[in-house]
Amino acid sequence: MKAFRGLLLPVAALLAGCQTVLMSPSGDLAVQQRNLIITSTVLMLLIIVPVIALTLLFAWHFRASNKKATYDPDWDHSTILELLIWSAPLLIIIALGAITWVSTHKLDPYRPLDRIAAGRPVPTEARPLTVNVVALDWKWLFIYPEQGIATVNELAAPVDRPISFNITASTVMNSFFIPALAGQIYAMPGMQTTLQAVINRPGEFEGFSANYSGRGFSGMHFTFHGMSEDGFAQWVQKAKASGGDLSRDAYVKLAEPSENEPPRYYATVAPGLYQAILTHCLQPDSPSCMSRMHTKNGGEATGMAGMSMPPTTPH
Template sequence: MQKLARFSRLFPLLLPVFSLAGCNMVVMSPSGDIANQQRDLILVSTVLMLLIIIPVLFLTLFFAWRYRHSNTKATYAPDWHHSTRLEIVIWSAPLAIVMALGAVTWISTHKLDPYRPLDRLDAARAIPAETKPLTVEVVALDWKWLFFYPDLGIATVNELAAPVDVPINFKITSSSMMNSFYIPALAGQIYAMPGMQTKLHAVINKEGTFDGFSANYSGDGFSHMRFKFHGLTQQGFDEWVGRVKTQGTALNRDAYLKLEKPSEKEPVRYYASAEKGLYEAILNLCATPGKMCMSEMMHIDMMGGGGKESAENRQKLEYDNRRTGNNEAAPGATFPATGTSAHSADEPAGTEKSGAAPAEGDMKGMNMHDGHSMPGMDHGNGDPAPAQLNN
């Protein structure tokens, strides 16, 4: 009974330990080089911060005990107010920690930029010159994941595979709402957004089956938006590709539109072939037949707006009518043709009316949408969006 009573007193202290029994420590024990570097960054940052936290906690307890009311030996100095040495310690130690954290953050932010191509397989091996990266195009659907392998001509749903020690170039987008593509054993999470393309470069260094999921809440089926990522040998990956091509069906535009509809707990699916350009259509929000692609809209905006060609034709007709004495105005025409002067036939050359349309050369240099774009993201054409579109 005494042992039982002693254990009952210790049990509340053991509860935090028991609560960790079901935790998956994959973030602190990953299988990919990028995730390993991110793990190291977490450890370094934590240690640097503990250099301040631990002494503060210790000194708090020490001062409470040392200067307790019952300790008559403690020095009592009610008029004390300043110590230069103590001030130096109080300010220099945190300043040094902040500088160290800033340096670590600056270096790691650039080194672990998800858009930056890999320069090594792991800490001990560089990427061989003959290595060809594996390209995977990722689409977040409601509520499932669609993966394209453009170099292999296949696609899968809720299953991803890659050979060990081969760089993977992910291109990531979404069909309708924001999600987050996350394989903890491989690399950190990257957001998937409709009409945008984000990127991730990573490599898996160990064989195994790892969990992948959406780390951003996106509706009713979010909790089941999971998939398996298989790290395979090159021979195992070739066999997996062969299985997909043997067991899979064709993924065309019609099949995709059916797949795109919201569904939960979607099983793994294989597609032996994928329609060329389907990923680009999803990225440009024009997978539905007859819908204008976002890249086309951007091109029209860059050229001066929709209907520019028709407006120029009306302006030219209006100008020709003036020269020939025809009083019939072209519908909607208010200015002469681009690049011409707004004077009538009997006006001397060089006289222009106010409000004339600028010449075509004057349109050069104008910015699209005030020249703003979201940094770190790709737009409809899959290339990084420039800050300004000149000339």
């Protein structure tokens, strides 16, 4: 018993650092994904729990010491038992298949939101907040085209306002993940992925890369602020008042590998910077510029810019 207790203590200490953000998210898309996980688990347990219970019951009932158990070595068939064994799992598989089919389309991260929360459709006058996301080595760059600002390792959005993320990477594959908001979406150079989401509660939420990308991967964390509309407007003004200028030259310097970068702000952003990052056209005469390759091939697209990747589910 002492040895068992000694084993439990370190296990409990390790579990003390665990968080249940996936089971108590703050964004409607993540809530629907959480509900899908719970529903799928319950459906599978409808088979698993009875099978485990009956296995233990049979082992106990037909133990060698139970002389009352019927010994029937020639038994080999039961129509009722066959129906139970095959029909119950088949019904569960059909239910899981139907749920998967519907949720795959309903929770597609590329699909515009039709609600901001359960029973609350998106207002007809609501305009999504557009955020262009660039995964750098090893930090996150967020460009707000409508507000004309950019930030590093800090993200903010108003509560109950749809957010449209356009996501790419500068060099290697990463994964954009805010567990409280929605599932993780891959970021790859020369390609653009999309995430439509909404945050329903004010607060500070952790975001990070969920795909290993090299030495500084462990420091690719950022804070996502859920704010009121007034709070978001003040945050934008703060960025404009305290930030520098994100020119193309400044971006080239920013994109150099660095680790554990603190949040920083840019009051202005060079026109067309995100598209230049996406197409590798920071220098128009660069041989890797996809627009240049497009022109050289007589209008036949050869690059990957603008291509989308399949959506991914939460880990």
